[in-house]
Amino acid sequence: MSAQTPWPEELRLSPTKDALTVRFDSGEKFDLTAEYLRVESPSAEVQGHSPVEKKTVPGKRAVTIKSLEPVGNYAVRIGFSDGHSTGIYSWETLHHLGRHHAKIWAAYESALKAKGLSRDG
Numbered sequence: 001m002s003a004q005t006p007w008p009e010e011l012r013l014s015p016t017k018d019a020l021t022v023r024f025d026s027g028e029k030f031d032l033t034a035e036y037l038r039v040e041s042p043s044a045e046v047q048g049h050s051p052v053e054k055k056t057v058p059g060k061r062a063v064t065i066k067s068l069e070p071v072g073n074y075a076v077r078i079g080f081s082d083g084h085s086t087g088i089y090s091w092e093t094l095h096h097l098g099r100h101h102a103k104i105w106a107a108y109e110s111a112l113k114a115k116g117l118s119r120d121g
Helices: 034-039 091-099 101-114
Strands: 008-013 019-024 029-033 065-071 075-080 088-090
Touching (some): 034 101
16 A cells, blocks of 8 residues: 555445545545445456456445455455455555546446446346
């Protein structure tokens, strides 16, 4: 982790388990939906081993977060209601997903459309 990466001060799961709020010591706060976190999972299953291998994951609109498990002092493993639990979200990854949400989400929706896929499955 670089010295400039903000450190999380709070991770809060919504009562309905469909979003994770992450507040950083930089003052930034991001509300990240379970769907967004699931389809952008940093796992090899989703990201592949290079950018060209990245999967477009459809049908996750209703997914929820089942578990949050600390990984050392640098990340959290998120378990989802669809059984996916191999993504380890570093603080840097969560910050990146929050800060660049609009661009990342637009690319995801564009990829779904291009492949004839749906957020509903």
